[in-house]
Amino acid sequence: xxxxxxxxxxxxxxxxxxxxxxxxxxxxxxxxxxxxxxxxxxxxxxxxxxxxxxxxxxxxxxxxxxxxxxxxxxxxxxxxxxxxxxxxxxx
Numbered sequence: 001x002x003x004x005x006x007x008x009x010x011x012x013x014x015x016x017x018x019x020x021x022x023x024x025x026x027x028x029x030x031x032x033x034x035x036x037x038x039x040x041x042x043x044x045x046x047x048x049x050x051x052x053x054x055x056x057x058x059x060x061x062x063x064x065x066x067x068x069x070x071x072x073x074x075x076x077x078x079x080x081x082x083x084x085x086x087x088x089x090x091x
Contacts, residue, residue, distance in 0.1 A: 007058075007088050027088070028054040059086040 007027045014020050022032040028051045037047040049071050056066025059081050069077030080086070 024055070025051055027058065029058060029090075030054070058088055058090075060089065061086065 009023050009027070013023050021038060022035045025035045026032045030051070034047070038044045049067065052070035052074075053063055053066045056062065056070055061070075061081075065077070069080060071077075
């Protein structure tokens with residue numbers, strides 16, 4: 001994932017279970033400790049949408065792209081971010 005490397009983290013972290021979620025939340029601009037919210041039922045759905053939208057904003061994508069391609073169809077959305085022309089920008 002080129003985007004993970006651009007964000008200042010080694011790409012190998014993207015394939016380690018649980019650790020990848022912590023760094024995904026960090027790349028979205030929030031504290032890594034907030035990844036614990038994925039454990040709580042119902043809250044994890046809302047938090048997943050928030051992370052998807054913030055992550056999309058960091059890569060210059062809009063809310064429609066973020067919701068549908070990063071939350072609903074993440075396998076397609078992350079491939080577009082990783083192999084497309086989107087570039088990571090800090091807030």
